[in-house]
Amino acid sequence: MTVIAATELTERETALLASVPTGLLINGEWRSAASGKTFTVEDPSTGGALLEIADAGAQDGADALDAAVAVQEEWAATAPRVRAEILRRAFDLVMERADDFALLMTLEMGKPLTESMGEVKYGAEFLRWFSEEASRSFGRYSSNPEGTQHILVQKKPVGPCLLITPWNFPLAMATRKIAPAIAAGCTMVLKPANLTPLTSHLFAQIMIEAGLPAGVLNVVSTTDAGGVTGPLIKDSRLRKLSFTGSTPVGKRLLADASANVLRTSMELGGNAPFLVFEDADLDAAVDGAMAAKLRNMGEACTAANRFLVHESVAEEFATKFAAKMSSMTTGRGTAPDTKVGPLIDAKSRDKVHSLVSDAVADGATALVGGAPVDGAGYFYQPTVLTGVEPGARILSEEIFGPVAPIVTFKNEDEAVALANDTEYGLVAYVFTKDHNRGMRMANRIETGMMGLNAGVISNAAAPFGGVKQSGLGREGSVEGIEEYQYTQYVGMANPNNV
Secondary structure, eight states: OOEEOOOOOOHHHHHHHHTSOOSEEETTEEEOOTTOOEEEEEOTTTOOEEEEEEOOOHHHHHHHHHHHHHHHHHHHTSOHHHHHHHHHHHHHHHHHTHHHHHHHHHHHHOOOHHHHHHHHHHHHHHHHHHHHHTTOOOOEEEEOTTSSEEEEEEEEEOOOEEEEOOSSSTTHHHHHHHHHHHHHTOOEEEEOOTTSOHHHHHHHHHHHHTTOOTTTEEEOOOSOHHHHHHHHHHOTTOOEEEEESOHHHHHHHHHHHGGGTOEEEEEOOOOEEEEEOTTSOHHHHHHHHHHHHHGGGGOSTTSEEEEEEETTTHHHHHHHHHHHHHTOOEEOTTSTTOSBOOOSSHHHHHHHHHHHHHHHHTTOEEEEOOSBOSSSSOOBOOEEEESOOTTOHHHHSOOOSSEEEEEEESSHHHHHHHHTOSSEESEEEEEOSOHHHHHHHHHHSOOSEEEESOSOOOOTTSOBOOEETTEESOBSHHHHHHTTEEEEEEEEEOGGGO
């Protein structure tokens, strides 16, 4: 494993940071927090400061919701084509500034520039997709069975929304929520993660440049998430809560949202199984494993968490997988050769190492890696573990790091039992040359999504979401806009019977 040392900010990076709005976006204007407080956004590859931005409080949150409520009726009445064209302009603007967005994400989140560019394209695609869906949100008109009335069904915007996004995909998680809300005719308050708020700020400025009216999108970055979002969730004017993050936090938000019976979308934790059967193309499986494990340094709810491999091919798979993992260059994401960036902070790195240490203490073997990287920043060595004992914490907890524990199975039934042995059900990955077996796995594994001989499956045109404690609702695809709409039925007298 090669390690690239961290470096100081370049002139280009400094200039980019200077272009990022540092205030709170409320009613179309960037302003300071009411308290005057600010907080520091850090570079996880060095631990150094990137930028000071406004730190919102409860009053700022209230002002943001006031702005969203004030323009909701007017925005809902805006022609779908107008909303569509704003989203399309935003797509074009994001792609024009793709290099800026990619670099900014790398600076504040740590991922390699190639991955950041991939997120720019993925995140922007939600803008294009929902620009096309805005004018295709159809209701229906029909006669009732008795022929006495006509049934008119129409889709209407739910109203003001609170959108809470995580730190690991700072552009895509914002566009995946904001784009369908705009398409549906909803106004919003966005609360980005305080670890990576800069990308959201730059994106919000792009939305203004694209022609989004004042008050439709408001942004309140804060270090006091509960103090800002808690009162908003209790406010009877709020109609919708969309959250991406951990399951424990999601449960608390669901409990809070129940008081006003808020519409909720919850994209929560995962514990993705990666199944390799005896007939799998092992080289393809290893490539898929690398993609499913190392995307975002493993800091993704879709990351493969448990590698379940048939005992007849487990040794060969582990050897090939470890060789690939050991070849990964670790370093600051801006370095051309970097393949694995830092974890987001010291707490995250320490948790990953705790999981690895516990597994090794219980008898697991680290074929490669197994320790933090010495030096500045929050790096962890790409790691492959074999001989992991059943019941190990690393098999039940979301790792969120570049660590791959391998467990063997004897037959299909055992593989399914191991895959389903979790309270989560976001995504699973299956590698087999037997199409019928692949479809059996889709039917038997309790998961909202499955990759069949594929290690990355996220797409704006596909419905993203899980079952069990991985969440509620779907993002992307035709289902994505429905999360921001309610159905209204109008019973109309049949004119032929009047």
